[in-house]
Amino acid sequence: MHTSTRPAPLATWRTAAAKADLFPNDRLPCPGCAASLRGANLADHVRRTHMADDRAPRRPGRPGQVGRDRRIRRTGRLLVLLWLAALGALARTRPAVLVDAWHAFDDAAGDPGSDVIRQHLELIARSSFGTALLAGLGVIVVALVVGRAGRFRARVEVADRAVVLHHRLGTGTTRVALPTPVESGSLIRHVGGSGGDENGSGGDAGYDEHVGTYLRLGTGLGAITVGCPSSTKVRTHWEGWAPGKQRTRWDITLAPAAFVAFQYDLAERGVLLPRPA
Secondary structure, eight states, rough: OOOOOOOOOOHHHHHHHHHHHTTTEEEEEEEEEEEEHHHHHHHHHHHHHHSSSSSEEEEEEEESSSEOOHHHHHHHHHHHHHHHHHHHHHHHOOOHHHHHHHHHHHTTTTOOHHHHHHHHHHHHSHHHHHHHHHHHHHHHHHHHHHHHHTEEEEEEEEEESEEEETTTTEEEEEEEEOOOOOEEEEEEEOOOOOOOOOTTTOOOOOEEEEEEEEEEEEEEGGGEEEEEHHHHHHHEEEESSEEEOOOOOOSSEEHHHHHHHHHHHHHHSSSSSSSOO
C-alpha cells in the first residue's frame, strides 16, 4: 500500500509532549517518524531529529489526517453495476444494434483496418443509450486509472464527540459518535490461487498476505476502519482497544506518521490510553 507523508499538525506534537510528561516510563510513538520511544526520551528525540526540519512541528495544519480513500471503491462498484444495467437496457430496447456490432467485430477480426467496426460504433454512439454507455465507460476507465494511482484522497478527524471520515471526493461523510468500541487487527489480501484442472485437482488455493494494521471505530456498516501499511506498534503503545479479526476491507490508508497522529488524536479524547510499561 503506497502512502504519502505529511508533517504532523502542531496539536499532535503538543498532545505527544503532554503524554510523554505524564507517562515518562511508558513507550510512545514519535509523531514525526513513528519510532517507539520511552516518554522520557521523546522530547529529546523530537528536538534532535525533527526540529531542524522546517516542515516539522510548526505546521498548524487542517484538522484530521489525510490518506488514500479506499471507501470510494464501493462507489466504483456501484458505477459498474449501473453501467451493466444500462447495457442490459440497451440489449432489450435495441438488440439489433448490439447484434450487428458483435457480428461486425467478428467479421473484421482479421482486418484491423476495416471501417465496419467504426461504422457500427458510430451507430451505437448515436443512440441515447449508446451515448450513456460510452460516457459511463469513460468515467469508469478514468476512475480506475486515478484509483490505481492512489489519487483519491480521504480525511479522518477526531472531534470532541465523534470520529468523522470525509471521503468520495468530499461528497461522502461517515460519523461515529464517541465513546465507541475500538478494535485493532491485521489487514490482509489474498494472493494467487487457481481453479486447477477439470477434475478438480492441481489447484492452488493461494495464501493471505499481511499488508498492514488497522484501528476500527464503531460497529456494523457505519464503522470507520483506518489502515496503515506499518503497525507503528499501535497495540504495544496503547490500551483501550479489543483484538479484531483479519480484514481485507478498510476505509482510508494513512502513512505511518499520520497513523500515529490519528492515535494521538484518539488519546487526546481518552479513547486510547498509554499502555503501562
